[in-house]
Amino acid sequence: MAVSDMLLRLRYRIVPDRLFGELLTKSWIDNVIPVLVLAVTVLVMTVLIPGYLSTGNMADLGRQVAEFGLIAIALTIVILSGGIDLSVGSVFALTVLTALVCMNVLGVPIGVALAATLGVGLVCGLLNGVLVGYLRLRAFITTLVTLVIFRAIYDIVFPKLASAIVASMPSSFLWDYIGFGNVVGIPISFLIFVAIALVVHIVLSRMRPGWRLRAVGGARRSAFNAGINVKLTVCMAYAASGVLTAMAAFLFSARLGSTGADTGIGLEIVILTAVVLGGVSLGGGRGSVGGAIIGTVLVLILSNSLIRMAVPGSLNQLILGVVLVAAVLFDVKWVKNRGKILSKVYVSPTYLALKERPRVAEDPVLAVNDRLGDAxxxxxxxxxxxxxxxxxxxxxxxxxxxxxxxxxxxxxxxxxxxxxxxxxxxxxxxxxxxxxxxxxxxxxxxxxxxxxxxxxxxxxxxxNRSALSIIxxxxxxxxxxxxxxxxxxxxxxxxxxxxxxxxxxxxxxxxxxxxxxxxxxxxxxxxxxxxxxxxxxxxxxxxxxxxxxxxxxxxxxxxxxxxxxxxxxxxxxxxxxxxxxxxxxxxxxxxxxxxxxxxxxxxxxxxxxxxxxxxxxxxxxxxxxxxxxxxxxxxxxxxxxxxxxxxxxxxxxxxxxxxxxxxxxxxxxxxxxxxxxxxxxxxxxxxxxxxxxxxxxxxxxxxxx
Amino acid sequence: MRSLAPGPASLVKSQEGIVFLLALLAFLAFALFLPAFFSAGNLLTLVRSVSILGILALGMALVVVGRGIDVSMVATMVVSVSWAFALSRSGYPLEVALLIGAGFALLTGIIIGFAVAVGEVPPIFATLAAGSIIYGLGRTFFFTLEMQNVPPGEDWFALIGQGRILGIPVTVVAFAMLCFVAHILLSRTRFGWQLYAMGNNPEAAKITGVPFRPMVVAQYAISAFVAFGAGLILASSASAINARLYNSTFIYDILLVVVLGGIGLNGGHGKIRNVILGTMFVGILLNGMTIMNIPFTVQNLVKGVVLLFAIIIDSLVNPRDEQTSQQGDL
The missing domain is CATH 2.120.10.30 (TolB, C-terminal domain)
Structure with missing residues (x-):
């Protein structure tokens, strides 16, 4: 065998070309890029900002991740269903107001306050759900309008109650515990978030409602033909979004104990950026809770670091906008071309040397005959x-x-x-x-x-599955x-x-x-x-x-x-x-x-x-x-x-x-x-x-x- | 087919007929019950302020007919004009500064168009993020003050917003002329026909040879340029432009005009008379509410609810076509 053949053979024995194609067939590949970006960002920030990984900073980040993450999960559910919910920012503001009014002004027990907050979120979500699910309105423009409406309600109500909210402090131990408590150094609100995220993840990936949701988002007409109640599924996605946003608002209120005129403004852009960065595809059907959380952490680290580096707010907004467009652009192209790339690289030939072929025509045993001709x-x-x-x-x-x-x-x-x-x-x-x-x-x-x-x-x-096989x-x-x-x-x-x-x-x-x-x-x-x-x-x-x-x-x-x-x-x-x-x-x-x-x-x-x-x-x-x-x-x-x-x-x-x-x-x-x-x-x-x-x-x- | 010349009977049935009647009713009601409404001064203000809204709505309408949407118009408007003023104050002649502003507006439109046409980013996404980017860009790099006054010593500039031709405010004339141009563009040129084709069925339009991507880029370039023009008129009539307008609900007013006027968000249909109709109705509504001294926040609520109902009616009158609507069509 010639040396060049030996080298060729060696090269195809050592380099596992096929793995690239096999990796692309895995569904978790969608999450790999966000995770890598996150790792790089954390690394860069650790170098740039001294004391970035301090416990205090981490605990603070944990609380923010809890609040933003819940809203990101809410939006993920809606996007999985093939829609979008831009009203999360306004729903957030309204529910924060509800929670604070219940606790500070009305002084009701914390359980009642929680129920009221979630109830307001549910009503807001249901409104979107009925409009988009049952009346078949366009999700984007509809939630954009409900964003304006909810915001207007907040703007009308908030000034009348602002002083009352500031004037009194609730005397609930549990309320303070949710806002400031730690369990072995981990913020309690973060633990609540983890629990909810786990539940939502299991429902979305392992249970029937989640599968139906993905089916509706992935192919609406097919889902309908398969007997799924499309309208109800879509409606419920928005309702879930409202409730999860309200939960985030509850944690937020417990932590800050006050609200301002600009609470929740621009939140939808931040969350949307986070969700899309996390690999949740606009258009539905693709995405996961894990991805949404990764995206949230990424956006929070990015914006927190920008603030700590004393970047003006408008520039922050600019950067977020660019990141959003870039992420959507990447997502659109990724979803569109993944199949193409896969079909190009999946076939992975390797070296196979066969011996000199026997000459059939001259071989008395193998030469063509017609013994099967009269079969x-x-x-x-x-x-x-x-x-x-x-x-x-x-x-x-x-x-x-x-x-x-x-x-x-x-x-x-x-x-x-x-x-x-x-x-x-x-x-x-x-x-x-x-x-x-x-x-x-x-x-x-x-x-x-x-x-x-x-x-x-x-x-x-x-x-038995072999341990090292990717597929x-x-x-x-x-x-x-x-x-x-x-x-x-x-x-x-x-x-x-x-x-x-x-x-x-x-x-x-x-x-x-x-x-x-x-x-x-x-x-x-x-x-x-x-x-x-x-x-x-x-x-x-x-x-x-x-x-x-x-x-x-x-x-x-x-x-x-x-x-x-x-x-x-x-x-x-x-x-x-x-x-x-x-x-x-x-x-x-x-x-x-x-x-x-x-x-x-x-x-x-x-x-x-x-x-x-x-x-x-x-x-x-x-x-x-x-x-x-x-x-x-x-x-x-x-x-x-x-x-x-x-x-x-x-x-x-x-x-x-x-x-x-x-x-x-x-x-x-x-x-x-x-x-x-x-x-x-x-x-x-x-x-x-x-x-x-x-x-x-x-x-x-x-x-x- | 809708009848081309709506008679009295079909007027009541079609959406634009209903809006027309509502506008008429609102006008009569305000005229009867609000003494301040039916005065020459107020009507002039009404028409003038409405004209700016109408011009912006014309730009939006072009994009919407082609099954797009441009929610970055207000950002483009305030940033391009503010930047022009800031440049002028820093020593450039106003004309040059305005040219730079116009160039900036065009450039943003083209970039958005590329994002939509080549990047295949959903239009509403591209423009929503673009608004945020444009505003951030302007506030960070182009100008620091939110309020940019018209540079002093340029009297001709005031004429755009405050002058009159044959007794009619220049603003109104500009709106009327733009309406005429847009009407010709939509109904008499290849561009217009192809625009309707794209809005009706994008895939079919691509197959039949409509230059899809250039057309999309052109739409957003036009809407951005129109936004710049509207910004000039706005700045001229108020002698200043306020960048914070971006944070207001102005963009929803524009959408309100388009949707209420009867240009379906599905694209593919709608005429200039729909824009005029929508402009009239929204203008009367806003003016009446302002005269009634309804707080700004409540006005937002009313506008929001009205827009919501308009969208509901729009979706009932123009149901989404399951054959041509695509996965991920938000």
Whole structure:
């Protein structure tokens, strides 16, 4: 191997390119940038302002975060619903006034004062809610007007009560405690805030009202069609906003004990900046309580620091405005382009060197013949995508279809068929258990078991999550083929953990070991991952020793042998290397050897491309997916090999009309049955030298009693 | 289709008809019950003060027809004019200073337009934040006093707000002429037709070849420039301009005119006569309330409630089109 190839190989082994794309698929990535900005800001302020991290300053910040944070959460709820609430500043002023009037002027108990404050907030919120939710007004302009109205009410009432508020002091211990109390150095109001934030977070992310809210914000019409009461949900979002704002006002009043003519003016801009900075998307559906809090802390640190650096108020306003526009700009572009970036960088090719390709045309065994040309056609047009085929003891033929069914053709002539079971996903690999249950790998779903009467049971759809994987690999994305060991353990392959069923071929462009081998143990009912990092593991068949299995690694063009039991347990060795095509399913043959389906033959071009990951990356980034260079998966054949891996026969469809690409084959009583994931038929062809009495169930489980 | 020439029957049914009748009623009621209202002096004040509101509303109307909104108009107005005055006091000739002010206003409009058209920031957001930025910029860097008097020794400037042509105040003439220009622009030029197309269905307009982004930038540039012009008239008639106007509810008065007049916030429809109608009604209302000596705060409340009802009626008369309204269309 040339030095340059070694370096290339090393580079793709060491640098984890794929992580970038995988990071972008995570939902928490929205919060990463705000957190980074926050960290940088704190760092800068600590350096610029001496004594910034003092306890006194922190406690002060904690109290402010409590008040502002509650309003930020209020606004977050409304924005999640697809609206906006600009009236929070005025509602805040009104509720502060309510709380102070109750405590200072009327002297009612603190519980009553709290109820009255929250009540005023609720009324204000409900007004917005009814207008926006039920009357379908535009949220922005409506809350802008209610902002003016609430403000006008405050301006009318406040001067009449200002002196009365200042004149008396409430004598409530609890009131003072909320305003000034600490628990182990942490302000009590901050603790109240944390409790409320936790509750709101759980409701928003883990409970039905929160999901409905997000659904309405994310896609209003779809939410309506799904049966969600859109109007009520929107209305309740505004009501919640009013109540949370009132709670903030209550904490604020307890701390300051007075209010001024300018209380709450411009608050909506500050909070809006905070919320948008925290990654809550205008337009709804995206955002979290955590993000809102991060944004709040960021804005408070920013504005507090500006004040401490003696920046004039108007400049402060200017900076906040710029930050707001920048944040919205970033948010709009981020939401719009994230998908685009993701689709550009997700495909992450790596170096894969295959040996010199065997010359098929000159090989007497592999050369194209027409042995499949006169195959009997079964179910033409009735089955779509029979990836795998299998026969039961009675000779009936089963296959999965793209429509999510398992179809049964009846022996002996296979002219009639019925839908045996409805699974819901595309069944790929099929295998019979000792008891005659049909077990199948369903793309996008998991492993399912179908009893002889046609009822479907889930076997498994998850495995242990690997600790360091960024994408969640506990769910089964693309279980491909399976086989069953003598003791009933189900061994199955998952072709790739990075792509869905619909885009399985894209995995070929990566050439990385994205797949794995898993085992479901019926004794414990658990699924465990046995081997990771396999290059599109595909067909699996248990060897006749009952201790090992063969599995095909499609893009690596090889078949591996793995011992799961016995003295060699855990050993893995190459069974056949450098196949002329991409192996798919592997099944037992009557002569003691194995059948292997080659879904496509290798080409020199693509073999070269596999050694040029940079080329494939540029291709995936720069041109449309329709134009990408894919491996040849249009034209393949079936090969038979002996138990030690020597290829003895090949079966081709010379015209390529009936069975150009074959993904599976089964031998049964002297015939070979053929399936293909992109075919619309099953083929049956006579094998001249096959044992006419051999059936797979007998070979696996012994003669039927 | 709405009938082009509203007869007496359709007058009562359409929103503008109702507003027209309300304006008439308010006018009659004030004239009957408020002795100070129906005097030549007051009517002149009314028309003059209303003209400034009307001019600003014309600028707003253009943007609203194109499915946008510009709540930074007042900020642009006070800052650009105040800066011009401050520059003039620091030694620039008033003409040059005014040119700089106009340039500043245009620049803000263009920047906002870019934020909306290219940055795809929702218009109300862009302009709300822009107002805050423009005001902060002005107060921090351009001038220190809130109250900027018209520089002395420039008598011609006073003519804009206080002069008369054939006995009619220049302000009113300016409003009338602007109305005429805007009417021609909207109804007789490609710009106007494309504006309606954009407001009706932005996506369809883009597909059919309307130069969408330049059009958006042009709208905000025009509204900012109109704001500067209105600011000149305001400053000339009062001999000063008060930057604190930004903190008042003036911008809501402008919105009130547009929405009450019957230009739906959805965009795509509304004519200049709607602006005139809205201006009349709001002007009469404000003037009457001032004469009745209603406190400023209560006036705000009344205006707010009236605007709220106007929006409710607007949304009932022009329901939002679910087909063309977009996700995140606030």
């Amino acid at each position: 009997q056609q079964i179910g033409v047009g009735a089955v779509e995508g029979p990836e795998d085929v299998i026969l039961d003891r009675d000779g009936n033929l089963y296959t999965g279809t793209r429509h999510g069914n398992i179809v049964r053709f009846f022996a002996p002539d296979y002219n009639t068929h019925e839908i045996f079971a409805r699974v819901g996903g595309h069944p790929l690999g099929l295998a019979f258990t000792r008891d005659g249950d049909l077990v199948t790998c369903v793309g996008g779903m998991g492993v399912y078991r179908v009893t002889p009467d046609g009822t479907v049971h889930k076997v498994t759809d998850e495995t 969640d690999d506990s769910r089964l994305r693309l279980p491909d083929d399976l086989d069953i060991a003598p003791d009933g353990r189900i061994f199955f392959s998952e072709a790739t953990i990075r792509y869905e069923m619909s885009e399985w071929a894209v995995d070929a462009l990566e050439g990385r070991g994205n797949g794995r081998l898993l085992c479901f143990d019926p004794k414990t009912g658990t699924t465990r991952t046995l081997l990771r990092g396999l290059v599109f593991p595909n067909g699996i068949t248990v060897c006749r020793d009952g201790q090992s299995l063969l599995f095909a690694e499609t893009w690596a063009c090889r078949i591996m042998r793995y011992w799961f039991d016995g003295p060699n347990k855990g050993k893995r060795e190459t069974f056949v290397d450098n196949l002329p095509g991409y192996p798919d399913n592997v099944n037992r043959a009557s002569n003691g050897g194995y059948w292997v389906a080659l879904l496509g033959m290798r080409t020199k071009t693509f073999d070269l491309a596999m050694r040029k990951p940079g080329f494939r990356r540029r291709m995936a980034k720069r041109i449309a997916a329709d134009e990408w260079l894919f491996p040849n998966i249009n034209r393949g054949c079936v090969i038979r090999m002996t138990a030690d891996g020597t290829i003895t026969d090949s079966y081709w469809d010379a015209d390529g009309e009936k069975h150009p690409s074959i993904t599976s084959m089964r031998e049964h009583k002297g015939y070979l049955f053929l399936g293909g994931v992109s075919n619309n038929r099953i083929g049956r062809v006579r094998i001249a030298d096959a044992d006419p009495d051999w059936t797979a169930p007998d070979d696996y489980w012994g003669d039927a009693e």
